[in-house]
Amino acid sequence: MELEGEYKRRYALLLAARDSEYVKNVYGGYFNVFVAAFGEEEEEEERWDVYRVVDGEFPDVNEIQGYDGFVVSGSPYDAYGEDNWILELCCLLQTLDSMHKKVLGICFGHQVLCRALGGKVGKSNSGWDIGLRKVNIVKDFSPCSFLETMAETPPALTIIECHQDEVWELPTGAEVIAFSDKTGVEMFVIGDHILGIQGHPEYSKDILNNLIDRLLCQDSIETEVAKEARTKLEIEEPDRKCWQEICKAFLKGLWNGYPCIKQ
Structure with a gap:
C-alpha cells in the first residue's frame, strides 16, 4: 500500500476480522468505526490506512517505517x-x-500482542464476558506509564466486552494497569509503545447488540447470557469518550492534550 500526501501523523489498522453486514451497511465497515473512535476530526492532521491481515494483507518493511502507530x-x-x-x-x-x-x-x-511478545493466552475459565464491565485502573504503576500524566482518569471505567479468551500470563516487562472482577488483565503496557485493552473502546451499543444476535444464531452463547448482557446495556452506558481519549493519548503521545473526565 503506497503512502501518498503530506500528513503530520500516519496510522494503520491491522484488521483481524471481516466486516459484518450490519457494520458494513451502517458504518461502511470496521475501518470507519476505528477511525471515528481514534482519529482526529481534522483529516489533514493524519492519515489512516487498513491492512486486512485476516485475509493475508500485511505492510512490508518500507511501509512500516512510514507509520507512527498501529x-x-x-x-x-x-x-x-x-x-x-x-x-x-x-x-x-x-x-x-x-x-x-x-x-x-x-x-x-x-491477546495476540501478549502472545507475540512472549506471554500466554487461552480460554477463560469463567466463560464468555459479553456486555458492560467495570474496569479498575491501577494507580501505582511505574512512572514510565502514560496514564500517570492523565491525573483526571477515574479509578474505574465501564467498557463494552465481548470475549471468551483472555491473557493468562504477561510477557516479560509487561505491566497490568487495569483489571476487573472477571478478567485479571484488562489492560497492560510495555514501556510507552505497547498497550493492550481487552474490552472494545471503539464499539457502540448497537454494534454489540448486533453481535449478540449473530452469536445467538450461531449457538455460540446461551440465551440467558445474551439476556443479561442486553439488560445491562439498557440501563448503563460505557465510558466510551474516556476510553477513546486514553487510546488517542497513547497513540499520539498527547497525554496532557487528552484530559479524561468521566461524565
Whole structure:
C-alpha cells in the first residue's frame, strides 16, 4: 500500500476480522468505526490506512517505517491459533516492538500482542464476558506509564466486552494497569509503545447488540447470557469518550492534550 500526501501523523489498522453486514451497511465497515473512535476530526492532521491481515494483507518493511502507530482489531479467531495469518501477524508485532513503534491491541489484538511478545493466552475459565464491565485502573504503576500524566482518569471505567479468551500470563516487562472482577488483565503496557485493552473502546451499543444476535444464531452463547448482557446495556452506558481519549493519548503521545473526565 503506497503512502501518498503530506500528513503530520500516519496510522494503520491491522484488521483481524471481516466486516459484518450490519457494520458494513451502517458504518461502511470496521475501518470507519476505528477511525471515528481514534482519529482526529481534522483529516489533514493524519492519515489512516487498513491492512486486512485476516485475509493475508500485511505492510512490508518500507511501509512500516512510514507509520507512527498501529491498531490491532478484535477478531472471531483465537489469538493462540496456528493459522498462517495469525503467525505472520505475531512476527509483524515482534518487529514493531523491536522498532518501538506504538501498537494498540483491542480484544483479540490485546491477546495476540501478549502472545507475540512472549506471554500466554487461552480460554477463560469463567466463560464468555459479553456486555458492560467495570474496569479498575491501577494507580501505582511505574512512572514510565502514560496514564500517570492523565491525573483526571477515574479509578474505574465501564467498557463494552465481548470475549471468551483472555491473557493468562504477561510477557516479560509487561505491566497490568487495569483489571476487573472477571478478567485479571484488562489492560497492560510495555514501556510507552505497547498497550493492550481487552474490552472494545471503539464499539457502540448497537454494534454489540448486533453481535449478540449473530452469536445467538450461531449457538455460540446461551440465551440467558445474551439476556443479561442486553439488560445491562439498557440501563448503563460505557465510558466510551474516556476510553477513546486514553487510546488517542497513547497513540499520539498527547497525554496532557487528552484530559479524561468521566461524565
